[in-house]
Amino acid sequence: MTFVTKLSFASGDHDVLAETVQDLKSTLERKGAECKGPHATPAETVRVPLYKQLRAGDEFSPWNYDVYKRSMEIHGADDIAREVVGRDFPDSIHVEVEVDQKKPLGHRRD
Template sequence: MTFITKILLQSGNRPVLDSVVSDIRSLAGRKGADLRGPHSDPPERHRVPQYKTLSGDEGRQFRSWDYTVYTRRLEIVGHNDVSRRVAQMDFPPGIRVEVELEQIQGMGKA
């Protein structure tokens, strides 16, 4: 059985996100792991209204808070030790991480 570790990284700080991806790539390269990606999703732009009062009176607003979220997706095929190391990494503040493990069975006898 082969395992595929899917890693989703998101942040509003693109240079820090790219640095984390670079660290993962170099770790996978040193260990000889099959790394697919990084795949980049288009940046998501968000706008959050900010009200001056708790009542949400639209006439009394501050300027909206605008921010961008950058996303990178990676897959590690096999190499459970590399996947474990990535999942246990200390990520910088502001990096959102999701790790999903998928088990692939080969064609053949069950």
């Protein structure tokens, strides 16, 4: 059975995100792991209301910022995927990891 490790990255700092993901991709290729991505999704603009008091009513102009996202998949190479997931990423990047188990075609469940 093969494992697929799915990595999702989100950050408000576009440059740090791009550099981190590209460095990760280079590392995976150098180690011989099969990697798909990074895939980019359009930036999401987040709007945060700012109130002058603790109750709703009078507001300052809202604070708007963009969140950039990238995703990658590592197929097989469980030891390399484990090493990558254990890596220290910059604090400005939110990382989510999902591991799926893929069974070969024709595999029967007993």
